[in-house]
Structure formats: C-alpha cells, structure tokens
Amino acid sequence: MSQSVSWELPSSAEPGRLARWSAELRKRPLLAVGVALLFAYLVLAVVGPAVTVDPLRTDPANQLLPPSAAHPFGTDEFGRDVFARAVAAARLDLWIGLVIAVVSMVVGSVIGVVAGYWGGRVDEVIMRLTDVLLAFPGFVLALILVAAMGDSVPNVIVAVSVSFLPHFIRLTRAEALQQREMEYVDGARLAGNPPWRVAFRHVMPNSLGPAAVQATLVAGWAILTVAGLAFLGVGIRPPTPEWGVMVAEGANDVITGEWWTALFPGGMIVLAVMAFHFVGDELGGGRV
Amino acid sequence: MTSLALMGLLPPGIELRAGSIRLEGRELTPDLAEGRTPREVTMIFQHPRGALNPTMRVGRQVARVLRINQGLGASEAKEVAVDLLSRVGIPGAERVARAYPHQLSGGMCQRVMIAMALGCRPKVLIADEPTTALDVTIQAQIFDLIRDLVAETSCGVVFITHDLAAVAEMCDRVVVLYGGQVMEQASTVDLFERPSHPYTRYLLESVEREVDPHIEEKDVDFGLPGCRFAHRCSEVFDRCVEFPPQFDVGDGHTSACFRHAEENSVAS
Amino acid sequence: MSLLELDQVEKVFGTGSQAVPAVRGVTLAVDRGETLGLVGESGCGKSTLARVVVGLTEATGGRIVFDGEDVTNEVGDRTFRRKVQMVSQHPGQSLNPRLRIETTLAEPLRLLGVTDDPSEIDRRIDEMLTVVGLNPDYRRRRPGSLSGGQQQRVAIARALMSEPELVVLDEPTSSLDQSIRGRIVALLREIQERRGVAYLFISHDLSTVRRIAHRVAVMYLGRIVEVSATEAIFDDPRHPYTRALLSAVPSIDVRARRRRIVLPGETPSPVSLPVGCSFQERCPLVHDRCRREDPRLMESADGHLVACFAAVPAVSG
Numbered sequence: 087m088s089q090s091v092s093w094e095l096p097s098s099a100e101p102g103r104l105a106r107w108s109a110e111l112r113k114r115p116l117l118a119v120g121v122a123l124l125f126a127y128l129v130l131a132v133v134g135p136a137v138t139v140d141p142l143r144t145d146p147a148n149q150l151l152p153p154s155a156a157h158p159f160g161t162d163e164f165g166r167d168v169f170a171r172a173v174a175a176a177r178l179d180l181w182i183g184l185v186i187a188v189v190s191m192v193v194g195s196v197i198g199v200v201a202g203y204w205g206g207r208v209d210e211v212i213m214r215l216t217d218v219l220l221a222f223p224g225f226v227l228a229l230i231l232v233a234a235m236g237d238s239v240p241n242v243i244v245a246v247s248v249s250f251l252p253h254f255i256r257l258t259r260a261e262a263l264q265q266r267e268m269e270y271v272d273g274a275r276l277a278g279n280p281p282w283r284v285a286f287r288h289v290m291p292n293s294l295g296p297a298a299v300q301a302t303l304v305a306g307w308a309i310l311t312v313a314g315l316a317f318l319g320v321g322i323r324p325p326t327p328e329w330g331v332m333v334a335e336g337a338n339d340v341i342t343g344e345w346w347t348a349l350f351p352g353g354m355i356v357l358a359v360m361a362f363h364f365v366g367d368e369l370g371g372g373r374v
Numbered sequence: 375m376t377s378l379a380l381m382g383l384l385p386p387g388i389e390l391r392a393g394s395i396r397l398e399g400r401e402l403t404p405d406l407a408e409g410r411t412p413r414e415v416t417m418i419f420q421h422p423r424g425a426l427n428p429t430m431r432v433g434r435q436v437a438r439v440l441r442i443n444q445g446l447g448a449s450e451a452k453e454v455a456v457d458l459l460s461r462v463g464i465p466g467a468e469r470v471a472r473a474y475p476h477q478l479s480g481g482m483c484q485r486v487m488i489a490m491a492l493g494c495r496p497k498v499l500i501a502d503e504p505t506t507a508l509d510v511t512i513q514a515q516i517f518d519l520i521r522d523l524v525a526e527t528s529c530g531v532v533f534i535t536h537d538l539a540a541v542a543e544m545c546d547r548v549v550v551l552y553g554g555q556v557m558e559q560a561s562t563v564d565l566f567e568r569p570s571h572p573y574t575r576y577l578l579e580s581v582e583r584e585v586d587p588h589i590e591e592k593d594v595d596f597g598l599p600g601c602r603f604a605h606r607c608s609e610v611f612d613r614c615v616e617f618p619p620q621f622d623v624g625d626g627h628t629s630a631c632f633r634h635a636e637e638n639s640v641a642s
Numbered sequence: 643m644s645l646l647e648l649d650q651v652e653k654v655f656g657t658g659s660q661a662v663p664a665v666r667g668v669t670l671a672v673d674r675g676e677t678l679g680l681v682g683e684s685g686c687g688k689s690t691l692a693r694v695v696v697g698l699t700e701a702t703g704g705r706i707v708f709d710g711e712d713v714t715n716e717v718g719d720r721t722f723r724r725k726v727q728m729v730s731q732h733p734g735q736s737l738n739p740r741l742r743i744e745t746t747l748a749e750p751l752r753l754l755g756v757t758d759d760p761s762e763i764d765r766r767i768d769e770m771l772t773v774v775g776l777n778p779d780y781r782r783r784r785p786g787s788l789s790g791g792q793q794q795r796v797a798i799a800r801a802l803m804s805e806p807e808l809v810v811l812d813e814p815t816s817s818l819d820q821s822i823r824g825r826i827v828a829l830l831r832e833i834q835e836r837r838g839v840a841y842l843f844i845s846h847d848l849s850t851v852r853r854i855a856h857r858v859a860v861m862y863l864g865r866i867v868e869v870s871a872t873e874a875i876f877d878d879p880r881h882p883y884t885r886a887l888l889s890a891v892p893s894i895d896v897r898a899r900r901r902r903i904v905l906p907g908e909t910p911s912p913v914s915l916p917v918g919c920s921f922q923e924r925c926p927l928v929h930d931r932c933r934r935e936d937p938r939l940m941e942s943a944d945g946h947l948v949a950c951f952a953a954v955p956a957v958s959g
Contacts, residue, residue: 479908
C-alpha cells in the first residue's frame with residue numbers, strides 16, 4: 087500500500103478550533119476536570135478579592151469561628167476571614183506558580199537549545215552544571231537559595247525557578263539534539279540563517295513541545311514548593327495571605343479541634359496541584 | 375490496508391464490516407475479524423528492520439516462528455532456522471543467525487523476514503512493498519529469491535507495490551486499487567497492453583509520457599460517493615456518482631468504469 | 643569553462659581506525675545550464691558529495707572551483723549560498739513545520755541579501771509560487787497542510803528565490819508517488835529552460851535521471867566510476883557496475899523479461915576497503931590487475947570516462 091493513502095479520513099469539512107477543543111474535552115474527562123478547576127481558580131483569583139472582606143483585617147471578637155454563612159471557611163485565631171485569605175492567596179500562589187513555570191521554561195529552554203544545538207564543549211559544560219543542580223533535591227536547593235538571598239517574593243521566584251531549571255534544560259536539549267538532524271535545519275542554513283538564528287528561530291520553536299507540557303506540571307509543583315517553603319517559615323512570611331503560611335498558622339488549631347483554619351487552604355493547594363497535573367498529563371499523553 | 379485485513383492485523387478502531395475472505399474454500403472471515411491470523415497466510419514488509427525485534431538475535435526469531443508454527447523443539451528449531459537462512463541466500467548463515475537486526479543491511483533483514491515467512495509454510499505470502507526501501511541491485515536479488523521460492527514451494531504471492539515496473543517483472547495477474555476500490559483486474563500482459571480503466575491508463579502514462587507540471591496533484595477523497603477516482607478523472611460523466619461495478623472487457627479482464635457500459639450500448 | 647568544478651574532492655568522517663571515507667577523490671564538472679545526473683546506491687557517498695558542494699559539510703581534501711574561482715574555503719559564505727542552492731529528499735522534513743510558506747520563502751531574500759523591501763519580497767513570493775505551479779494563495783499556509791508534491795514545490799521555490807546558478811537536487815522525487823514524480827521532473831526541466839539554471843541531480847532512480855539529465859556520473863563507494871552523456875550511459879554502459887545497475891532496474895515492458903545481471907553480495911563497508919578496485923569483490927570481469935591497482939577515470943576517444951581496466955581497451959602508457 088502506498089504510504090500516502092491514509093485510511094481513516096472520512097472527515098470532509100475541517101471543524102473549527104472551538105469545536106475541536108470541546109470534542110477533545112468530552113473525550114478526555116480528566117482534561118476537562120483540570121481545565122474546569124483551573125478556570126475556577128482563575129475566576130477566584132481575578133474577581134475574588136473584590137467581593138470578599140479584607141483578608142488582613144483582624145477581629146478579636148470573632149476568633150476561631152467555625153464555617154458559617156458569614157464566614158464560609160470560618161475565622162482564624164486573629165478573627166480574620168479564612169475564605170477571604172484563601173481567595174487572596176489564590177491570586178498570589180497561582181501568579182507565583184505560573185511565573186516560576188514560565189521563567190524556568192524560558193531560561194531552561196534557551197540553555198537547553200544552546201547545549202543541544204551547539205553540542206561539544208558548550209554542551210559538556212552546561213550538562214555538568216546541570217548535574218550539580220540535580221545533585222540537590224529540588225526543594226532543598228530552593229530552601230538553600232532563599233535562605234541565602236533573603237525572604238521576598240522575587241527571591242522565592244528566582245530560587246524555585248532555578249530548582250526547576252534542570253528539567254527544562256534536559257528536555258529541550260534532548261529535543262534540540264533530534265531537531266538538529268532534521269532536514270529543515272539544512273534548509274534554514276542554506277537560506278542564509280546564521281547559526282544563532284537557526285538555533286533560536288528554527289530549532290527552538292520546534293523543540294518546545296515537551297517543555298510546554300512540563301511547564302504545566304511545574305506550575306503545580308511550584309505552588310507546592312512555594313507553600314512548602316512558607317510552611318517552614320522561609321520565603322513568604324505571615325501575615326501575607328498565602329496557602330502555605332495559612333496551613334502553618336492553622337496547624338496548631340487542628341489539634342484543638344479548629345480544623346478549618348488549616349484544612350481549607352491545604353485543600354486549595356491539593357486541588358490546584360491536581361488541576362495542573364491533570365492538564366499536564368493529558369496534554370503530554372495526547373496530541374493537542 | 376487490504377493486506378492487513380487478510381492478516382487479521384487491522385489496527386484498533388478499524389473493523390472488517392462486510393464481505394468474506396476464503397482460503398482454499400475455507401471461510402476465514404470470522405477468525406480475521408477477531409484478530410486471529412491464519413497460519414497459512416504470512417507477510418513480509420516494506421521496512422524489514424522495523425518488522426524484526428531489535429533486541430533478539432535473528433536466528434532466535436526465525437527459530438521461534440518454527441517452534442510456534444511447526445512445533446519443533448528448541449535445538450531442532452535452531453538447526454532448521456540456520457538452514458532456512460542459508461536457503462534464502464544468506465552467506466555464512468551460522469554467523470548471521472547470531473547477529474542482531476541492526477548489524478545487518480536492509481537486504482539481509484528482508485532475507486531474514488522471508489526466512490521467517492517460509493518457516494510458517496505459507497500457502498499465501500503477502501509481500502508489501504518488499505523492495506521499496508532497497509537499492510536496485512539488492513532488489514534484483516530479492517526478486518530472484520522470491521521467484522525461486524515460489525517455484526519451489528508453489529505458494530501464492532500477493533505482491534503489493536506502487537512500482538509498475540516491478541509488477542511487469544514479477545506478477546502474473548494484477549489488481550489495481552485506488553482509494554479502497556478495485557479499479558481494474560487482468561493478467562499482467564493484458565493490463566499493460568490493454569489498460570481499460572482511466573486510472574490505470576493515467577498510471578501508465580505518468581511513467582512513460584510527459585505530464586503537465588502545472589496541474590496540481592489531488593489526494594484521494596474518501597468522502598465522495600461513487601467512483602473514488604471520479605474527481606481526478608478526465609473522462610468523468612454523470613453516472614460516476616454511482617458505485618461502478620466490474621465490467622468484463624474480455625479474457626477475464628474486468629474494469630470498474632461506467633464508460634464500458636456506454637461503449638457496449640453504443641456498440642450493440 | 644565549467645560552472646562548477648570539483649577536483650579530487652574528499653570527505654572523510656572521523657579519524658584513525660574509525661575513519662569512514664565517504665567521498666574519495668571525486669573530480670567532476672557541471673556546465674552552465676546543464677543537468678548532471680549523479681547516480682549510485684545508498685552509501686555510495688552521493689548525498690555527502692551534495693552536502694560538500696553546497697557547503698553544509700566541509701570537504702577534507704581537494705578543490706571546489708565555482709565560476710573560475712577557487713571557493714573551497716568559501717562554500718558556506720553568503721555570496722556562494724546565493725548562487726548555489728539545494729533541494730533535499732524529504733519535502734515534509736525540509737520545511738520548518740511552524741513557519742508559513744511565505745516566511746520560509748522570504749528568508750533567502752532577506753538573509754542572503756537579495757532585497758529587504760517588503761513589497762518586493764511579496765511580489766517575488768507570489769511570482770515564485772506561480773513558477774513552481776502553486777496558487778499564490780498557498781503563501782499563508784503551513785507545510786503540514788500541503789501534500790508531499792506541493793511541499794516539494796515549495797522547497798524548489800525556496801531554492802530558487804535567490805536566483806542561483808546551480809541547484810543541487812538530492813533525490814528530490816524519491817519520496818513522491820510515481821504520478822507526482824513525473825510532474826516534478828517536468829517542472830524542473832521547464833524552470834531550467836526558462837532560467838538557465840544548472841542542476842546536479844542526485845538519485846538512485848535511473849529512470850528519473852534518464853528523463854532529466856544531459857550527462858550522467860555513476861558513483862560507487864565514494865568514487866566516480868563512469869561519466870558520459872545520458873544516452874551513452876544508458877545505451878552503451880561500459881563499467882561493469884553501471885551495466886549491472888541498469889540491468890537491475892525492472893522494466894515496464896511486460897513482454898521483455900530480459901536476463902538481468904544480478905550482482906553477488908552487497909556494497910562493502912567503506913571502512914575496510916580492499917587494495918585495488920573497490921568493485922572487485924562483486925565484479926564479473928575482475929582480473930589480477932584489479933586486485934593490485936585502483937583504476938582512475940580514463941577517457942576514451944568519444945569522451946566517455948570509465949574507471950575500469952576491463953572496460954577500456956588497454957592504451958599504451
């Protein structure tokens with residue numbers, strides 16, 4: 087059989103992008119759940135703070151109230167509204183998670199393409215440095231970096247991004263190594279592209295697929311890492327509304343029966359990480 | 375694709391819907407529909423190296439076929455395997471049997487595939503573009519080998535190719551397929567000397583005659599009713615929207631084109 | 643004066659005992675406006691030679707002369723790239739899948755310094771798409787939505803954008819269906835007639851070469867073994883390898899089931915070549931001298947070049 091004839095081609099009309107997406111979502115429930123959750127978080131993060139009470143306002147008269155209509159997630163030991171804090175934290179955590187994912191993907195992919203496309207010495211040096219980073223568990227590396235640089239949101243972003251760099255460097259390097267051998271690279275060279283242009287204009291865009299999928303997963307992990315650091319008292323400090331900070335503050339209350347102060351922010355972390363995972367796994371496994 | 379159906383190897387999602395497949399009068403359709411491959415039918419592929427298991431020595435792969443299909447014991451299978459490898463013209467079969475597929479050339483891998491196929495003692499051998507990936511001098515060797523083996527074992531060969539010259543060289547009868555429909559069938563000599571279907575004529579002309587470089591090539595359109603070739607056919611007319619039956623054009627030569635009905639009615 | 647002259651060009655990959663000589667002392671010339679067919683089987687070094695000619699791979703020996711100038715060390719330069727372009731075998735892979743056709747076609751104009759004027763670039767893209775038989779509307783498409791034949795037309799268009807004097811065509815039709823193959827060949831010939839561009843047409847497909855080439859060179863294991871006018875090669879092949887190669891090609895003529903010369907064995911590995919002629923192990927005409935000496939290309943009175951002691955009547959000296 088000739089290779090150009092493919093069998094399963096009954097579709098005559100090209101469906102629109104929207105129709106294709108909705109068909110894809112119906113076929114893959116996990117992806118749909120992930121996308122729906124992320125969308126919910128997004129709405130929460132964008133409009134939430136406008137409709138809730140001030141997350142920083144303390145109210146000594148209403149300490150540690152259980153969940154009620156007035157306070158859906160209850161109040162904490164300073165009488166602050168846990169729901170308002172969790173929603174405000176959503177804005178910060180999602181934002182930090184996405185920034186970290188993008189920063190580590192962009193920086194890691196550029197380094198990866200340089201290593202993969204040029205190879206030789208350059209590759210050797212980059213890969214050994216990556217090995218050094220990989221020698222530390224990511225969380226510990228982030229912890230050390232924040233401790234060294236000092237507590238602040240930008241420092242947390244830099245530190246956590248660096249801890250995720252090796253993933254992206256290795257992924258993109260492997261992809262660039264393959265892409266480098268493709269005939270279109272010869273075509274680009276013949277069309278007069280200088281080496282840097284071949285690498286970044288031609289090879290890099292074609293090498294980003296796996297890294298983009300990885301970035302979705304990393305966004306989830308980054309939220310977990312940031313919250314974990316905050317839980318340990320590193321990076322983001324109280325009274326900033328942040329899920330990790332809230333879990334840390336509420337940890338003692340759980341023992342005395344006031345479960346809501348830690349459980350709700352904890353649940354928000356779990357759901358957010360899951361949402362990113364569902365989307366990332368489904369995108370990686372499928373072919374969207 | 376048709377050959378995969380014959381082997382019961384259709385990919386998931388594609389089913390055998392209708393029709394029947396018989397071997398020496400025996401109905402094979404139900405078995406095939408459930409993905410059981412008939413023992414008497416075997417297949418060799420276009421990319422022999424891809425069809426072999428890269429992590430197993432080729433001798434063992436041939437021996438395994440023998441153990442499964444002929445119920446031979448381990449040591450006997452090993453001997454017969456080496457014997458088969460030398461029968462398909464592999465020099466130093468003992469040594470080659472211990473090689474892995476990546477250590478062998480494409481031509482050698484195809485010989486190994488043929489040896490495995492022979493191990494099934496097939497009644498029908500399906501050769502799907504067996505030499506397309508090979509050089510012409512190696513292709514000539516493989517053609518000779520297939521011809522010799524057919525003479526020796528009297529098994530039938532379904533030779534699938536897009537290369538008309540290979541058909542002229544190797545085949546007794548030809549079926550021309552386009553878009554899943556049989557366009558024409560005839561003896562090889564008859565087909566080349568008296569091509570009756572417009573598609574066959576188009577194919578033969580594209581080999582021999584000059585073509586206009588500015589006509590764009592169109593792909594097969596599976597969505598259209600009637601004759602699949604209609605939208606590219608220069609002789610298309612209003613009846614082509616119906617499904618064309620096979621018209622007998624003499625000497626067991628049939629062609630699925632309504633033009634033949636026209637001609638007959640004009641002639642009679 | 644020839645447009646392109648190769649003088650004892652060599653390409654060895656690796657060093658020491660691992661060295662693979664892919665191209666071994668090739669001397670060839672391509673004239674202005676002509677098509678030289680370069681024929682050989684896989685592994686004979688023809689694609690490597692193509693890459694050396696367009697400067698994608700550096701030669702390890704010999705000289706490359708273009709238009710009378712020694713360009714051996716300048717084959718990667720912009721001025722040279724403008725004049726010598728290439729079309730490769732797999733149209734689907736030779737175009738960047740993410741770029742629109744117009745972006746791909748604009749690159750050589752901008753990057754090779756032909757023009758920077760956007761409206762001029764636009765005009766040339768439309769014009770070139772028409773030349774290669776595509777509707778200018780295709781400029782907004784991406785390669786994935788084109789058929790193999792259409793993709794190859796785009797690749798040819800890209801190669802022609804800088805108005806080169808020589809285009810190296812490395813198996814440009816091998817991955818296409820028979821019916822499309824014929825059209826691409828006809829297109830290439832039409833372009834040659836109108837623009838006077840020279841082709842180095844590399845292929846293992848002899849029937850295609852016969853339809854397009856003015857002269858043919860036959861390559862075996864990194865060496866040119868025979869060069870002559872196309873008719874001379876096909877009607878009067880003199881090297882035993884050329885003869886076997888030609889006779890191995892199946893013919894569409896059903897009545898003529900000829901006797902073929904089937905060569906024994908396969909092409910040996912270039913890593914461990916025998917002393918003397920590299921074809922000796924498969925050659926039906928081999929004799930003692932072939933095992934001692936490697937034959938050079940020798941010219942007979944009619945201009946036919948053959949590298950075989952048995953094929954050329956022994957000339958004194």
